[in-house]
Amino acid sequence: MFIQIEFQSDVPIYEQVTRQMIEGIARGEMKPGDTLPSVRSLAADLGVNMHTVNKSYHELEAKGIITIRPKSGAIISSAEARALSPEQLRQIEKNLKPVVAEGMVLGATAEQIEHMMKKVFADLQIPAEGV
Amino acid sequence: MLLGVFITIYIMTLALQIVVPYIVRETIVFGVTVPDQIIKHPILAQLKKQYVRFVGGTGIVFLIIMIISYNQFSPSEAIQSIVLLSCLFSMLTVSMALYWINHQKVSKLKKQEQWGANIKQVRAVDLTARSRDEMLPWSFFAVPLGISVFLIIYTYLHYDLMPNDIAVHWGPSGEADAWRNKTYFTAISLPLVMLMMQCMMWGITDSIKRSAIKLAVNRKEESLEDQLKTRKYMSWQILLISSALTALLTILQLSNIYPSMTVGYKLLPVFILFLVVLLGSLLIYVVNKYKHKVRYEANIDSQVMDVDEDRYWKGGLIYMNRQDPSVFVEKRFGVGWTMNLANPRGYIVIGLPFLLLLLISIFSL
Numbered sequence: 007m008f009i010q011i012e013f014q015s016d017v018p019i020y021e022q023v024t025r026q027m028i029e030g031i032a033r034g035e036m037k038p039g040d041t042l043p044s045v046r047s048l049a050a051d052l053g054v055n056m057h058t059v060n061k062s063y064h065e066l067e068a069k070g071i072i073t074i075r076p077k078s079g080a081i082i083s084s085a086e087a088r089a090l091s092p093e094q095l096r097q098i099e100k101n102l103k104p105v106v107a108e109g110m111v112l113g114a115t116a117e118q119i120e121h122m123m124k125k126v127f128a129d130l131q132i133p134a135e136g137v
Numbered sequence: 138m139l140l141g142v143f144i145t146i147y148i149m150t151l152a153l154q155i156v157v158p159y160i161v162r163e164t165i166v167f168g169v170t171v172p173d174q175i176i177k178h179p180i181l182a183q184l185k186k187q188y189v190r191f192v193g194g195t196g197i198v199f200l201i202i203m204i205i206s207y208n209q210f211s212p213s214e215a216i217q218s219i220v221l222l223s224c225l226f227s228m229l230t231v232s233m234a235l236y237w238i239n240h241q242k243v244s245k246l247k248k249q250e251q252w253g254a255n256i257k258q259v260r261a262v263d264l265t266a267r268s269r270d271e272m273l274p275w276s277f278f279a280v281p282l283g284i285s286v287f288l289i290i291y292t293y294l295h296y297d298l299m300p301n302d303i304a305v306h307w308g309p310s311g312e313a314d315a316w317r318n319k320t321y322f323t324a325i326s327l328p329l330v331m332l333m334m335q336c337m338m339w340g341i342t343d344s345i346k347r348s349a350i351k352l353a354v355n356r357k358e359e360s361l362e363d364q365l366k367t368r369k370y371m372s373w374q375i376l377l378i379s380s381a382l383t384a385l386l387t388i389l390q391l392s393n394i395y396p397s398m399t400v401g402y403k404l405l406p407v408f409i410l411f412l413v414v415l416l417g418s419l420l421i422y423v424v425n426k427y428k429h430k431v432r433y434e435a436n437i438d439s440q441v442m443d444v445d446e447d448r449y450w451k452g453g454l455i456y457m458n459r460q461d462p463s464v465f466v467e468k469r470f471g472v473g474w475t476m477n478l479a480n481p482r483g484y485i486v487i488g489l490p491f492l493l494l495l496l497i498s499i500f501s502l
Contacts, residue, residue, distance in 0.1 A: 008357055010259045013444060027264075036264070043267045046462075050349045051262045053444075053461045 007035040011052055019054055023062040028071060031082060032130045038084040042072065045080075070094065139214075140207050142412065143221045147203065149416055150225065151196040153423065154232040157471055158185040160427050164353065167239040168453015168469045170445045172253035173355045173437035180246060184239050192232045199224045199231075236470060240453050256442045261354040263361055270365060272346050272372040278339040281383040285332040288390055289325045295394050299324060303393055305501060307408075313399060317501065326501035327393070331386040333494040338379040340486035341465070342372050345474060348463035355439045356431045363429040367467070370425050371474070374418050381414045423472055 009026040011019055030036045042048070045063060049056040063080050066072045070088045072080045109119050164171055166181050167188075203224035210216040246252075292299075303323050304313030317323045345368065353360035388407055392398040449458035453469050457479040464483040465474040476483045 007264050008261050008352075009264065010261045010354065010441075012257060012259050014258065030264075041268075043264055046347065047267050048262065048264075050347055050462050051266065051351075052260055053349055053458075053463070055460065056462065 011054075019052075020058045020062040020065070023048075023052075023059065024065050027062070027066060028069075029130070031071065036082055038082050038087075040082050041078065042080040042082070139217065139221070140204070143225075144200070144204075145412075145416070147200060147221075147225055147228070149419070151193075151200070151228060153419075153472060154196070154229070155189050155193050156423065156427070158188055160423060160430065160472065161468070161470060162353070163431065163433050164443065165453075165469045167236060167243050168450060169240060169243040169247055170253075170443070170447050171243070171247070172256055172442040172445075173353070173433065173439065174256060174442065175250075175252055175436060176433050177436050178246075181243070184242060188235055188239060191235055192228075195231045196228050199228045237452070240470075244447075253442055253445060257440060258444045259354050259441045260444050261352045261357055263350070263352060263357065266350045266352075266361055266365070270346070270350070271369040272342065273376055275339065275343060277376055278335070278342060278379065281335045281379050282332065282339070284383050284387065285328045285335060288328040288331075288387060292325050292328065292390065292394065293321075296321075296324060299394055300396055304389070304399075307389065307404070312402070312404070323501050324393075326497055327386055327390045329497050329501075330494060331383060331390075333490045333497065334382055335379055336490040337487060337494075338375050340490065341474075342375050344464035344483065344486050345371060348465045349461070351467075353431055354441050354443050355437045359431045363431055366429045367426065370422060374422055377418050378415065381411055385411045419472070426472070 007030045009023065009030070011022050013019070015022065017025075027036070027042070042063070043051070045056055045059045049059045052059070063072065063074060066080075067074050070083065070091075072082050073087070074080050106119055158167070163176055164173060167184065171178070171181065203221060206220045206224075207217055210220060299319055301319050302316040303319050304315070305317050305323070305326065306313065306315035308314045350361070350364045350368070352364070385407060388398075388404070392404065398404070446458070447453075449461075450456055450469060454471075454475075456466055456475055456477050458477055459479045461477055461480070464477055464480050464486065466477060467473075468475045476487065
């Protein structure tokens with residue numbers, strides 16, 4: 007699977023890497039048990055500092071999406087291993103809050119936002135073209 | 138003999154100079170990044186054609202001058218060598234000057250017409266690319282190193298057998314033309330030189346392996362294919378050169394221990410074979426590079442382009458980028474790879490063996 011980094015974006019590079027990897031896993035382009043490239047080689051391929059990639063991998067690990075093993079590298083956790091905990095659910099809600107609040111302030115109704123959620127969900131379930 | 142070898146080298150060099158604009162990525166024209174969206178700009182094709190005609194034309198003129206003046210100075214080999222070398226360098230100077238003029242022209246045009254001003258620059262990476270990388274593992278490069286070590290031990294075991302004068306330099310016809318007194322150091326200077334060169338080649342391969350697999354964002358699949366093939370061939374090529382060098386220097390070292398090997402022109406075929414392997418592998422690399430090159434039929438209609446790295450390339454030739462962890466990057470104008478001069482790792486991997494090589498040469502040759 008491909009990821010694309012935009013250097014001039016307001017979103018920090020490590021954040022772009024994290025988001026795109028999560029999206030790739032959600033789409034099923036990367037499956038549980040797949041190994042991510044080593045920090046060193048991904049940093050080389052992206053042309054960025056190793057710390058940037060490291061930060062992204064540790065964030066993914068903290069979220070429970072990958073496990074980092076000293077010798078074999080970063081592996082995507084299985085669905086059972088990343089079973090949703092109440093703690094994770096709270097975190098997602100917290101992240102969602104400012105987005106929903108922004109929608110409310112701008113006048114979006116609960117139905118509209120609900121519809122949006124469903125649309126995003128459906129979009130991610132359609133595999134990306136060419137994969 | 139000298140003329141024959143030289144003409145071969147000259148023609149190969151000239152041919153390389155001529156094809157360079159057509160084997161480098163199409164999105165890099167005379168060392169300037171051109172967005173895929175305007176890749177078919179008519180001026181670009183025109184400049185490339187002009188370059189080929191001019192360099193080809195002057196190259197042939199210098200070749201004729203070379204052959205005529207070689208015969209003019211036939212008694213003096215020293216003057217002949219100078220003539221041959223100056224023709225080669227004149228040709229290279231002309232092509233470099235023309236490159237430079239075109240580099241300036243394209244840069245100016247890019248600024249004037251604001252190429253890529255409103256296009257988003259992105260860098261694409263395939264997460265599975267590394268698992269498909271087919272570069273040779275390091276163990277292949279350790280074999281020649283083992284031979285050098287063995288040769289050093291073998292030399293010391295047969296130290297008494299060696300004559301008191303040790304050949305340290307060979308002429309183009311394969312006959313030794315410079316000698317040094319036998320000491321424990323000069324006896325093994327040749328295998329030591331060999332060892333350093335092998336280390337350098339190992340270091341180069343290892344650094345290329347750690348360097349970026351760069352994709353063209355609008356042609357991801359094809360450019361990945363090109364990158365993987367280039368890397369694979371490159372590692373084979375370096376191994377081939379390392380092996381050929383090992384074979385050549387091993388034979389020379391053995392001829393130091395057993396001087397009867399050099400009688401007559403016995404070593405001449407070895408030198409010729411070495412030259413053929415060297416030039417042949419370069420030719421194969423160029424052909425492969427051309428075959429797998431990503432080709433553009435027309436301007437690409439896309440919202441994104443590759444990251445414009447022009448500011449890190451001094452004159453489009455020298456690469457200095459602190460942010461880039463890669464030690465080696467493919468040349469923008471030329472065949473092969475060049476070092477990221479802002480990366481200290483490169484100085485250790487390439488610079489250190491090279492320095493030792495120089496020291497050995499100074500003290501023993």
